[in-house]
Amino acid sequence: MIPFIQLFSLYVIIHGTSGPGGGFQGGVVFGASFILYIIAFNLIRGKKRLPESVNTVFSSLGLYIYAGLGFLCIIFSFGVAQYLNYGFLPFTDHFEKNRAVGMDLVEIGIGIMVMGIIASIFFDLAGTEEDREEGEKKESK
Amino acid sequence: MTRLPVIALILISFLCALFFYVAEDIPVFCDPNSPSIKYVELFSMNAEKVEDFLEKDVIPKSLIDQFLRRGFPRPSRVGKVDGREGEWNAFIPKEELHYSKEVKYYLIKKEEDQLKVFRYAFVVRWIEKGEEETGVPNMVTHGLADYRGFDTLGEIVVIFTAGVSVILLLRRRGRL
Numbered sequence: 315m316i317p318f319i320q321l322f323s324l325y326v327i328i329h330g331t332s333g334p335g336g337g338f339q340g341g342v343v344f345g346a347s348f349i350l351y352i353i354a355f356n357l358i359r360g361k362k363r364l365p366e367s368v369n370t371v372f373s374s375l376g377l378y379i380y381a382g383l384g385f386l387c388i389i390f391s392f393g394v395a396q397y398l399n400y401g402f403l404p405f406t407d408h409f410e411k412n413r414a415v416g417m418d419l420v421e422i423g424i425g426i427m428v429m430g431i432i433a434s435i436f437f438d439l440a441g442t443e444e445d446r447e448e449g450e451k452k453e454s455k
Numbered sequence: 456m457t458r459l460p461v462i463a464l465i466l467i468s469f470l471c472a473l474f475f476y477v478a479e480d481i482p483v484f485c486d487p488n489s490p491s492i493k494y495v496e497l498f499s500m501n502a503e504k505v506e507d508f509l510e511k512d513v514i515p516k517s518l519i520d521q522f523l524r525r526g527f528p529r530p531s532r533v534g535k536v537d538g539r540e541g542e543w544n545a546f547i548p549k550e551e552l553h554y555s556k557e558v559k560y561y562l563i564k565k566e567e568d569q570l571k572v573f574r575y576a577f578v579v580r581w582i583e584k585g586e587e588e589t590g591v592p593n594m595v596t597h598g599l600a601d602y603r604g605f606d607t608l609g610e611i612v613v614i615f616t617a618g619v620s621v622i623l624l625l626r627r628r629g630r631l
Contacts, residue, residue: 410590431618
């Protein structure tokens with residue numbers, strides 16, 4: 315069932331510009347699929363499936379995609395310095411189509427970021443007290 | 456029966472009643488023609504001579520003076536609203552930074568012998584020009600990611616800060 319949920323969330327993110335949907339919603343659905351995995355199996359297998367390092371990278375990658383796209387806009391607008399005006403990006407020939415492609419990329423960034431943050435908050439909250447104490451012992455050693 | 460559940464029941468039923476009332480009392484959303492979201496009234500003036508000029512699609516000088524005295528941009532041309540008697544659109548010319556095209560800006564409406572002047576709200580431009588300007592048919596998305604891109608960037612930063620602070624407090628227990 316989890317692959318179907320993830321496929322649906324990717325559909326929601328990709329169709330954020332042409333139909334109902336968007337980055338926030340798709341990201342939340344994707345994060346919920348990981349939460350379902352942990353509820354069905356357990357936290358350790360969930361952490362194997364989505365390691366903490368990968369999760370942290372994901373949660374900051376989305377923000378970097380968004381802000382970096384705005385920075386690219388500054389570079390390509392040649393002195394006008396219009397932050398987040400996607401029309402100047404050189405994807406296609408038309409100003410309006412560029413804006414659409416830029417918006418798609420921004421939605422993907424939002425989706426990745428929301429997914430990472432939701433999963434990481436759930437991983438942190440789901441650990442029991444024993445897990446934490448074991449972790450502290452490991453850290454202190 | 457203890458007192459606490461009774462008080463909670465009373466409070467919750469009060470909240471339910473309040474929300475039912477609010478849901479019944481909500482004004483009609485999504486009606487693009489309702490006056491409260493379509494335009495803002497600026498001023499009204501005497502209609503006698505001005506109307507003849509407007510019928511010929513010419514802006515009278517007294518009207519331009521009214522605009523400039525209140526600090527509004529100068530209209531360049533007027534045109535009749537399709538299918539409406541006694542209503543005119545006034546356009547302002549192309550301006551380099553804020554408007555890259557000619558924009559429909561004022562609505563002039565005749566009511567009895569007074570001429571009322573309205574300014575179009577941003578929503579009108581959003582609904583009518585959004586798809587053409589951004590190439591995206593979903594009205595919510597091009598509002599969220601393009602027109603209000605800075606706002607969405609701020610929302611993203613809020614979520615990111617929440618996630619990072621949870622990592623700091625729970626995973627690392629406050630140690631930096």
